[in-house]
Amino acid sequence: MRNIKYLFFFLVCAVFILSCASVARRDMLYVNLTDSARFVLLPPCGIEHNMDMAQFMSFEFSGQYHFINAWVIANENGIDMAFFNELGASIGELSYRNGEVRFSSPIFPVAVIRSFRPEYVIADFQLSFFDPILLGNSLKDSGLVLEAKDGSRRILSGGELLIEIRKTSNTVNLVNHLRGYSYTVEGDFYWIQ
Numbered sequence: 001m002r003n004i005k006y007l008f009f010f011l012v013c014a015v016f017i018l019s020c021a022s023v024a025r026r027d028m029l030y031v032n033l034t035d036s037a038r039f040v041l042l043p044p045c046g047i048e049h050n051m052d053m054a055q056f057m058s059f060e061f062s063g064q065y066h067f068i069n070a071w072v073i074a075n076e077n078g079i080d081m082a083f084f085n086e087l088g089a090s091i092g093e094l095s096y097r098n099g100e101v102r103f104s105s106p107i108f109p110v111a112v113i114r115s116f117r118p119e120y121v122i123a124d125f126q127l128s129f130f131d132p133i134l135l136g137n138s139l140k141d142s143g144l145v146l147e148a149k150d151g152s153r154r155i156l157s158g159g160e161l162l163i164e165i166r167k168t169s170n171t172v173n174l175v176n177h178l179r180g181y182s183y184t185v186e187g188d189f190y191w192i193q
Helices: 002-027 110-115 119-129 132-141
Strands: 030-032 038-040 051-061 064-075 078-084 090-097 100-104 145-149 152-157 160-167 171-176 181-186
Touching: 030 119, 038 132, 078 119, 090 119, 119 152, 119 160, 119 171, 132 145, 132 152
Parallel strands: none
Antiparallel strands: 030 038, 051 064, 051 181, 064 078, 078 090, 090 100, 145 152, 152 160, 160 171, 171 181
């Protein structure tokens, strides 16, 4: 009888341990900055400066250029982005709140939306606009290094430059050397000197 009590106790403990471990992994949102380095998305409270502004974005990927207008609201509660075409028609919305990333669009088919990982947009936003000390600690946990100087940032793996972010008071330019894309965000970034 005593052995059955111990067996039952250990089974209950194992169920609790395995349940907690699976929940923790499932709830962690991350992106792969390299094939082996994961960047776990930071909570919204890590933002360096609150935003509520219009932004103009230009993207370059594989020799193709894309342009988009956005309204971005970002603060300690979350990140919300509404995307518009040149005529002001909505083409999509992206939000990061309560540990969830959501993307919806009236023009993209559901199959395209399902294959799109909006976490990468949030990660690039965080790499550009979140507190450098918080970012540095998170990247260090992934084996990466953040160099921050005069508002600009460089993310390195060993000696290899992965991502370069240059910021001025009206533009933020991100170049992902590893993945081969870049974009420029224009806005009123008055706090960047």
